[in-house]
Amino acid sequence: MSFARSLLRVKPAEQLADEGSHTQLHRTLGLVPLVALSVGATLGTGIFVVLAEAAPAAGPAVVVSFVLAGLAALCSALSYAELAGSVPVSGSAYSYTYATLGELVAWICGWCLLLEYGVSVAAVAVGWGGYLNEFLQGTIGMRIPDALAAPPGEGGVVNVPAALVVLLAMSVLLMNVRESGRVTTVTTLLKIAVLVFFVAVAITAFNSDNMTPFAPAGFAGISAGASAVFFSFIGFDAASTAGEEARNPRRDLPRAIMLSLAIVTAIYVLVAFAAVGAVGTQVLGDSDASLATALQVVTGQGWPSVVLALGAVIAIASVVLTVLYGQTRILVSMSRDGLMPPMLAKVNRRAVPARNTLLVGVVVAVLAAVVPLNQLAEATSIGTLVAFGLVNIGVLILRRTRPELERSFRTPLMPLVPLLGLALCVYLITGLDWITWITFGIWSALGLIVYFAYGIRRSKLNGAGVGVGSGSGGGVAGEDGNENDSGAGN
Template sequence: MSFARTLLRVKPAEQLADDGSRSQLHRTLGLVPLVALSVGATLGTGIFVVLAEAAPAAGPAVVLSFVLAGVAALCSALSYAELAGSVPVSGSAYSYTYATLGELVAWICGWCLLLEYGVSVAAVAVGWGGYLNEFLQGTIGVTIPEIFAAPPGDGGVFNFPAALIVLLAMGVLLLGVRESARATTITTLLKIAVLVFFFAVAITAFRSENMTPFAPAGFAGISVGASAVFFSFIGFDAASTAGEEARNPSRDLPRAIILSLAIVTAIYVLVAFAAVGAVGVGALGESDASLAAALRIVTGQGWPSVVLAFGAVVAIASVVLTVLYGQTRILVSMSRDGLMPGMLSKVNRRAVPARNTVVVGTVVALLAAVVPLNQLAEATSIGTLVAFGLVNIGVLVLRRTRPDLPRSFRTPLMPVVPLLGLALCVYLIFGLDAVTWVTFAIWSAIGLAVYFGYGRRRSRLNERNTEPAK
């Protein structure tokens, strides 16, 4: 096989499905745990923390920023749902692009997903530390000194709380997928309850003057806000990383992806509307724990903000858990294909990829401890947008090349929806800062070096292509 053809070789959907059916992972997850997995991975830092980053740029129209980002995510979610039902394996967008666009593009997509999942876990962990301080201050009057609760460049030396929550999540994952799913479901329900509590309190203090001027920077400000809060929607695809641990993946994965995105978008818009209407965008931008600070302003008392901070401490921890889970499963698929070291797909007696989990947990804990939140959030967004864009292209290609492939869900309004999803991803990418592009370019260059130096020669497709003819 020529060099060029090795880069474009496709792993057939049937072969991916066959590999998944022989997986050592156990099929234990029904629809409810899958929805909880996606909601748990999505609903967290975006509304608890990133709202404070986006509100000053968009003004009160940050509510529309969430809507715009939600529409962009929905188009991609519909494409994800079709591919998840057609190729129900653990690799998420990586596996889908392997089946449609070829090995090199699949590698790039997988490499972007490693950036998305790994860096987003670190960003969530950094946001968790802010709410932990809010909770400790409100209950026992103690805060962790900034030198030990912030990364270098943000007034600290090492962010111990951020590293700690990642290591705790790693420990839960090592217990097994059933235990992890139970913890995720409980913490996700708690998180929704806390945000409903916030909305119920904040909406009582709604003032129309806080909503004017509604869009001080016009549509440009809304789009900049949408690029920032798109980070908040990362995770709705988490269910697709559980393709080999779902009991009925073809039926339940599409449902879980769409249901979770609908739940999350509704909550984001309602909470952002209540927060801005209650205290204004200026107050939201003054604290990392912006929602807890808003409740303190609204009620003039400390206990509502303590309740919210406690809920956020527990709930944001669930995001760390679920997104860390997703990254380990993507690595399982890449390792099984030969593009990553074989040890990353080995499982222990609990059907957990333990070495993989320890490596990922350790690296992410260090990242969370030393990199500032704003840089982490934007680096996550660009990796995600590239992966989502490739999924939208992939669903178009698979419809054309494999019209006969069984599909438990079909993306409506083809080809309009995936083309719109692709266009919105491109649009949002260009709303990101130049430094984010530089970071992404460096990450991509490292990824290409790893692929050409290691993955291309060790790909399992090489073994099939060199087998003697029978």
């Protein structure tokens, strides 16, 4: 195989599905925990954290910004749903791209997903610290000193709470997937209850004057707000990373993706509308814990904001948990394909990729401790938008090249929906800051170095590893099996 052809080699969907069907992971997740996984990974990141940054830019029209970002996410979600039902494995967009656009593009997509998941975990962890301080201030009258609660550049030395919540989530993931799924479901329900509580209180103080002027910066402000809040929709695809731990992935993965996006979008719009109408965008932009501050202003009392802050402390921790889970499963797929070290695909007696989870948890904890929130949020958005764009391209290619492939869900209005999703991703990318592009360029260059120095030679599709079964997946599967067999009787 020539060098150029090796970069474009495609891993057949049947081979991916075959490897997924022989996974060492345990299939224990039904539709409800899969929806909770996606909602848990999504709900909270934007409303609890990014609303404070987007509201001053868009004005009251930040509500429209959420709708626009939701539309971009919907088009991509429909493409995700079709590919998740066709290629039900743990690699999410990475695996879908491998089956459609070839190995080099799949690597770039997987590398972007590592940026998306890892950096978004760190960003949410940083926001978590703001609500922890709000809760401590309202209950015991003290706060964590800025030196230990903020990263360098934001008045601190190291963000200890952010690092701790990541390490806590890592500890939960080291349990088996059934137990961590239960934790996710409970914390997601709590998160929804807290936001419903906020809407019920804030709407009582709704003032139409706070909604004017509706779009002070015009469509440019709405667009800038949409680019910022798109970060808050990251996570609806989290269910697709559980393709090898879902009991009925072809049926439940598409349903979980669509249901979670519908739930999240409805809650975001309601909360943004209630928050802006109650206190205006200026108040929201003056605090990292903007919703708790809004309740304090609305009620003139401390206890509602304490309740919200406590709910946010617990609920945002669930985002850290679910997104960290997604990153570990993507690494499993990349490792099984030979593009990452084999140790990252090994599972222990609990069917958990423990070494992978420990490595990811420690790296993300360090990132959360030292990098400012705004840089994390935008770096996450560009990685996500690139991955989403590739998924939209992939569903078009697979429809054309493999029309006979079994599909449990079909994207409607083909090819309009994927093309619109791709166009919106490109449009939102153009609204990101130039420093974000520089960061992304450096990350992509580093990824290409890793691929050409390691992945291209060790790919399971290289040379004798092309066949389904024995050569392609056998090496890693065998190593997994040796470690996992010791606990088979437990």
